Amino acid sequence: MRILVQKFGGTSLSTPEAREHAIGHIRHALDQGYKLVVVVSAMGRKGEPYATDTLLDWVRSNGNRLPVRERDMLLCCGEMISAATLCSLLNDLAIPSVAFTGAQAGILTNAQYGNAHILSINPSRIIEQLEEDKVVVVTGFQGITEDGDFTTLGRGGSDTSATALGAALKAEMVDIFTDVNGILTADPRVVEDARPLEVVTYAEICNMAYNGAKVIHPRAVEVAMQAQIPIRVRSTFSQDEGTLVTSQDILKHSEKIQDRFVTGIAHVSNVTQIQVLADGNHRDLQLNVFKAMAENHISVDFINVNPMGVVYTVFDYDAEQAMKVLRAMDYEPSFLENCAKVSVIGGGMNGVPGIMARIVEALTEEEIQILQSADSNTTIWVLVQNSDMVKAIRALHAKFHLHK
Numbered sequence: 001m002r003i004l005v006q007k008f009g010g011t012s013l014s015t016p017e018a019r020e021h022a023i024g025h026i027r028h029a030l031d032q033g034y035k036l037v038v039v040v041s042a043m044g045r046k047g048e049p050y051a052t053d054t055l056l057d058w059v060r061s062n063g064n065r066l067p068v069r070e071r072d073m074l075l076c077c078g079e080m081i082s083a084a085t086l087c088s089l090l091n092d093l094a095i096p097s098v099a100f101t102g103a104q105a106g107i108l109t110n111a112q113y114g115n116a117h118i119l120s121i122n123p124s125r126i127i128e129q130l131e132e133d134k135v136v137v138v139t140g141f142q143g144i145t146e147d148g149d150f151t152t153l154g155r156g157g158s159d160t161s162a163t164a165l166g167a168a169l170k171a172e173m174v175d176i177f178t179d180v181n182g183i184l185t186a187d188p189r190v191v192e193d194a195r196p197l198e199v200v201t202y203a204e205i206c207n208m209a210y211n212g213a214k215v216i217h218p219r220a221v222e223v224a225m226q227a228q229i230p231i232r233v234r235s236t237f238s239q240d241e242g243t244l245v246t247s248q249d250i251l252k253h254s255e256k257i258q259d260r261f262v263t264g265i266a267h268v269s270n271v272t273q274i275q276v277l278a279d280g281n282h283r284d285l286q287l288n289v290f291k292a293m294a295e296n297h298i299s300v301d302f303i304n305v306n307p308m309g310v311v312y313t314v315f316d317y318d319a320e321q322a323m324k325v326l327r328a329m330d331y332e333p334s335f336l337e338n339c340a341k342v343s344v345i346g347g348g349m350n351g352v353p354g355i356m357a358r359i360v361e362a363l364t365e366e367e368i369q370i371l372q373s374a375d376s377n378t379t380i381w382v383l384v385q386n387s388d389m390v391k392a393i394r395a396l397h398a399k400f401h402l403h404k
Helices: 018-029 050-062 068-092 124-131 157-169 203-209 218-227 248-252 287-297 316-328 355-365 384-399
Strands: 003-008 035-040 097-100 107-109 118-121 135-139 143-146 151-153 174-177 199-201 229-236 242-245 264-277 299-305 309-315 334-345 372-373 379-385
Touching: 003 018, 003 157, 018 050, 018 068, 018 174, 035 068, 035 124, 035 157, 050 068, 068 097, 068 135, 068 143, 068 151, 097 124, 107 157, 118 157, 124 135, 124 157, 135 157, 143 157, 151 355, 157 174, 157 218, 199 203, 203 218, 203 242, 203 264, 203 334, 242 248, 264 316, 264 384, 287 309, 287 316, 299 372, 309 316, 316 334, 334 384, 355 379, 355 384, 379 384
Parallel strands: 003 035, 003 174, 035 135, 097 135, 107 143, 174 229, 199 242
Antiparallel strands: 107 118, 143 151, 229 242, 264 309, 264 334, 299 309, 334 379, 372 379
């Protein structure tokens, strides 16, 4: 069977018009001869009746003491409503369909409620329905434990559901439908001339997602990369092909790709830089600091370690707790709040001289102070003040001619 997995996000299903567009994509895929699995998110966003954040607000206004297991049971309801709604609409249009929960689709997870990981998928029930020429609508974001309890896969979990099902079914492609027309070179709310990318590698989009781009969840990309299944990130409201996410090897043989050093600019705002310097009494400083952060469930990022001490960032909302922990350990940390991490990402810049020089040049021309920097094979990060973030993103986007 030629199997295609389509995933529709909350905004792709939130209104009758949006659902009509989604059904149009389903029809088109069927006309192309695909057997179709459709993964759905909860309809809408915060404030709309069935959105995940709305359900969480409901818990907060009703005692706010729901255990994590029972919270996952509640949160699964949003996707179930989406799946049942779409299934009804398809059958009304004489498109035979069936709806499955994550459990019924064979998605087995661990018991880490709220952020469960998929252990295995048994797609036999899905395959039976596909062989009967039915569209199989599956609730994203959820699975089941060995004990039969509902679990959710964390933020962006519907993307992970889609690519994991694609891998289990050996699908030709996974289409991620959203409200933007593919992956752009930067956030269009910040850079007006941000340009859609035709093709990116798994590594590039993983780095963009981890560094603030919210088009697709990085866990979903990692699953697709392991299975070598291409992803297309597309707009529900357009017939455009969107952005193809695939392997570097395929890109090398693609006629569509132009050689480029930098692919895009991503950002994360509202972080705090913390610096802890060593002295004669703190020989185990690095170990002690990061162990204490882990024990207090404080996520750390942008880490620089040297004999003089450590520098790292935490989210602003964790900063006060981090400082209390460090001071209780008899350290004297310094901190700088309201910072932003700006990331320059590109699979083609590894080993290319001059990339960092151009980054420094772009920021210096705008009189933006670099507070910290780090790099990997595909990413260079710089830390700037929040107040300089937008100017920095625009300057870097222009410096590397990403608008062209």
